[in-house]
Amino acid sequence: MKLSRALTSLLLTTFLAQASFATCEIFADLEKPISDKDPNRIACLREAHFLMPVPAKKTQEEIIRGAESDEAAIDPQGRTYCRYFYRYQNGSSNKFRCARTNESNVLVSEKGVPVPEAVAVKDAMYAGKLEEDVLVRADGSVITQTNKKGEVKPVSADVLKVRFKVSLEGMKNQTELNEWRHREAYTSAVATRLAWMMGFPSENYYPAKEVVCFGCDTDPWKNGLEPQLVPVAKTNVFPGAAIERKFEGKRIMKAFTSNPKLGKQFVNTPWRWDEYISNFSKLTAQQQHEIQVLALFINLVHTVEERGSQHVMLCENQNVVKAGEKKVCSTPIAGTHDLGSAFGNRDLKFVKNKNHPRGDYAAYRALNMFLDNKCTLAAQPGKGPNKDLPGLKTVTEKARRDFVARLDLVTRQDLMTILRVSNFQDVDMPFKNSVAKQTGLKGDALNLKVIELWSDLIFSKMDQFRNMQCN
Numbered sequence: 473m474k475l476s477r478a479l480t481s482l483l484l485t486t487f488l489a490q491a492s493f494a495t496c497e498i499f500a501d502l503e504k505p506i507s508d509k510d511p512n513r514i515a516c517l518r519e520a521h522f523l524m525p526v527p528a529k530k531t532q533e534e535i536i537r538g539a540e541s542d543e544a545a546i547d548p549q550g551r552t553y554c555r556y557f558y559r560y561q562n563g564s565s566n567k568f569r570c571a572r573t574n575e576s577n578v579l580v581s582e583k584g585v586p587v588p589e590a591v592a593v594k595d596a597m598y599a600g601k602l603e604e605d606v607l608v609r610a611d612g613s614v615i616t617q618t619n620k621k622g623e624v625k626p627v628s629a630d631v632l633k634v635r636f637k638v639s640l641e642g643m644k645n646q647t648e649l650n651e652w653r654h655r656e657a658y659t660s661a662v663a664t665r666l667a668w669m670m671g672f673p674s675e676n677y678y679p680a681k682e683v684v685c686f687g688c689d690t691d692p693w694k695n696g697l698e699p700q701l702v703p704v705a706k707t708n709v710f711p712g713a714a715i716e717r718k719f720e721g722k723r724i725m726k727a728f729t730s731n732p733k734l735g736k737q738f739v740n741t742p743w744r745w746d747e748y749i750s751n752f753s754k755l756t757a758q759q760q761h762e763i764q765v766l767a768l769f770i771n772l773v774h775t776v777e778e779r780g781s782q783h784v785m786l787c788e789n790q791n792v793v794k795a796g797e798k799k800v801c802s803t804p805i806a807g808t809h810d811l812g813s814a815f816g817n818r819d820l821k822f823v824k825n826k827n828h829p830r831g832d833y834a835a836y837r838a839l840n841m842f843l844d845n846k847c848t849l850a851a852q853p854g855k856g857p858n859k860d861l862p863g864l865k866t867v868t869e870k871a872r873r874d875f876v877a878r879l880d881l882v883t884r885q886d887l888m889t890i891l892r893v894s895n896f897q898d899v900d901m902p903f904k905n906s907v908a909k910q911t912g913l914k915g916d917a918l919n920l921k922v923i924e925l926w927s928d929l930i931f932s933k934m935d936q937f938r939n940m941q942c943n
Contacts, residue, residue: 521759557703568685684708774817814831819838847940897922
């Protein structure tokens with residue numbers, strides 16, 4: 473049962489007033505329902521930060537590759553191979569899970585090394601502990617290896633979460649390829665690359681020119697209504713896909729909207745905007761500053777999630793501290809899990825079939841970052857799930873300048889590179905078709921023109937933050 477807003481506020485206020493030593497324990501079971509009034513959840517809320525340190529300026533090579541390590545990097549202009557398996561998926565946008573393989577359908581480890589003896593990926597018991605997504609042999613035994621510390625550990629699979637638009641086979645029968653929900657492979661890749669370059673904590677999405685899935689049906693998602701439950705004797709290719717990689721570190725809490733394993737629906741919310749904005753005066757000065765800077769980024773990409781179902785609470789590996797049998801996080805990070813609804817417009821006049829536009833050129837062009845010349849935010853996070861709270865209306869000049877310093881880490885050339893690598897010319901096909909009709913351009917020339925127009929548009933939104941003056 474969810475806690476009342478008043479009591480949640482009271483509990484959070486009480487904890488905010490307590491001592492500042494680290495008490496945020498990393499939950500042992502991330503699949504377990506968590507009450508809003510859970511003392512550990514409240515402790516994590518109290519100690520959370522919202523920003524990473526200002527990153528170093530990225531090179532063009534780094535921008536193309538992203539945060540991924542070389543050994544497991546996704547080639548944005550090549551093919552990524554994987555083997556389908558079913559896992560319950562939240563949300564309404566096209567996605568599926570698979571275990572990474574090589575081109576011969578041999579499963580590989582999370583380090584990108586082929587493991588020929590592996591036949592499947594399972595959650596299996598090893599040394600008295602349930603290990604998730606490990607590689608197993610034909611007899612069901614867990615494949616192990618010895619690490620640098622001399623410890624024998626299970627070999628984990630490289631599990632991919634793939635956002636896709638449509639398969640090549642599906643293109644033959646699908647007449648409508650421009651639904652907003654189908655655009656999230658593109659928007660996720662661009663929004664999370666910007667977040668990484670500017671120091672905003674989030675999961676990362678990596679564009680892949682094509683994902684070749686062994687065992688995938690033509691549409692493994694099927695609008696979420698009849699998801700593919702078992703592999704099939706088919707191989708399907710998904711162009712213009714994006715692959716999710718988790719934040720480097722430990723998850724303290726993660727969001728759920730439902731979980732069939734438990735036979736019931738529930739909601740886990742690691743953090744919500746209203747929990748902080750409604751208690752703004754009780755936050756530390758640093759938290760007040762950081763959450764305002766984050767609010768400016770959220771306005772730029774224009775994704776505001778009031779339910780908390782697309783948020784995560786994270787811990788960098790170096791901040792994990794052992795406390796007896798438990799692990800605590802010295803510096804919890806309140807991050808975002810899903811930025812797929814980016815580059816649209818939250819104005820109700822743009823809503824269609826209960827969905828806000830995303831990756832929509834006309835809708836994003838119609839958007840202003842501020843409602844006036846007094847620094848009133850267009851999107852005001854903190855209004856709550858019922859949108860009946862005041863929300864964060866404005867920010868300080870210090871917060872604006874901090875955000876602009878992070879904006880300045882992304883040049884127009886950098887933005888062009890991000891959009892090009894993410895195949896953003898294909899995010900809004902009606903817009904692309906209109907550009908083709910107006911200019912007569914085709915092929916690479918048309919793609920470049922569309923990328924330039926999107927780059928100009930997003931950069932103009934960035935300039936609105938640079939040109940504003942706040943109090």
